[in-house]
Amino acid sequence: MQIVLFGPPGAGKGTQAKFISEKFNIPHISTGDILRENVREGTALGKKAKAFMDKGALVPDEILIDIIKDRLQKPDTKRGFLLDGFPRTIAQAEALDPILDEINKKLDAVVNVDVSANELIRRLSGRRTCRSCGATYHVKSNPSRVAGVCDQCGGELYQRADDTEAAIKHRIDVYKNQTQPLIDYYRKKGLLMDVDGEREIDEVRSDIMRALERFQ
Numbered sequence: 080m081q082i083v084l085f086g087p088p089g090a091g092k093g094t095q096a097k098f099i100s101e102k103f104n105i106p107h108i109s110t111g112d113i114l115r116e117n118v119r120e121g122t123a124l125g126k127k128a129k130a131f132m133d134k135g136a137l138v139p140d141e142i143l144i145d146i147i148k149d150r151l152q153k154p155d156t157k158r159g160f161l162l163d164g165f166p167r168t169i170a171q172a173e174a175l176d177p178i179l180d181e182i183n184k185k186l187d188a189v190v191n192v193d194v195s196a197n198e199l200i201r202r203l204s205g206r207r208t209c210r211s212c213g214a215t216y217h218v219k220s221n222p223s224r225v226a227g228v229c230d231q232c233g234g235e236l237y238q239r240a241d242d243t244e245a246a247i248k249h250r251i252d253v254y255k256n257q258t259q260p261l262i263d264y265y266r267k268k269g270l271l272m273d274v275d276g277e278r279e280i281d282e283v284r285s286d287i288m289r290a291l292e293r294f295q
């Protein structure tokens with residue numbers, strides 16, 4: 080099964096992706112996680128991407144397309160995959176089709192998680208992320224059992240560099256201008272499934288599972 084998890088920054092894509100990839104036993108491929116790992120390791124790619132990411136801008140399409148092309152060719156995508164954070168522009172969506180052709184796959188569904196701008200700002204400004212496993216928490220609505228410590232792996236929780244007020248606002252603008260047009264693009268292809276993301280984490284998860292039921 081090949082799924083794209085789509086939505087604005089802070090919609091809960093990372094939170095829900097974990098459940099979906101476990102349930103369907105497919106790898107969770109997050110371009111944000113791949114980029115942050117490169118930044119952490121100080122690779123050439125990470126050095127190029129950091130300045131764009133910190134201010135909440137998109138990293139250039141060519142870089143992302145190369146990353147996805149490489150990643151989708153790994154053997155663990157044979158059973159399918161869950162894309163989180165890609166595609167984010169029309170150019171990326173158009174580049175995805177020939178990449179999928181090469182590995183004899185096609186998209187089954189694009190799950191669009193919808194959340195209002197005010198709630199996105201609330202979520203992102205209170206988010207804490209695990210430095211070791213990438214799990215996300217929220218200081219109020221999804222706190223870890225012990226403050227600053229990941230429930231799942233005991234790793235240290237930190238605030239992402241792009242979760243500052245200025246960067247959050249910019250990310251939401253970038254989403255509206257460059258990413259939102261993909262909703263129509265995928266609706267026209269008959270792949271879009273809308274989910275109301277502004278409810279409890281468990282409720283959103285149940286809706287996504289219901290939407291994807293026929294692929295099980």
Ligand code: AP5
Pocket residue numbers: 086087088089090091092093094095110111112114131132133135136137138139140143163164165166167171202203205206207215216217218220221241250276277278279280281283
């Ligand atoms: P990326 O890492 O993809 O960031 P994003 O799209 O901004 O998404 P987030 O990770 O911020 O949010 P999320 O939807 O995963 O929400 P989460 O589950 O954490 O990208 C980062 C940067 O990398 C980009 O800005 C860009 O520079 C670059 N990049 C990546 N891909 C790219 C591409 N394709 N092209 C170009 N550049 C690219 O949840 C958020 C918070 O809310 C958490 O605290 C969580 O606990 C809480 N929460 C979740 N669900 C709920 C709920 N139902 N109720 C209450 N709280 C909730």
Ligand code: ZN
Pocket residue numbers: 209210211212213214229230231232233234
């Ligand atoms: Zn962790």
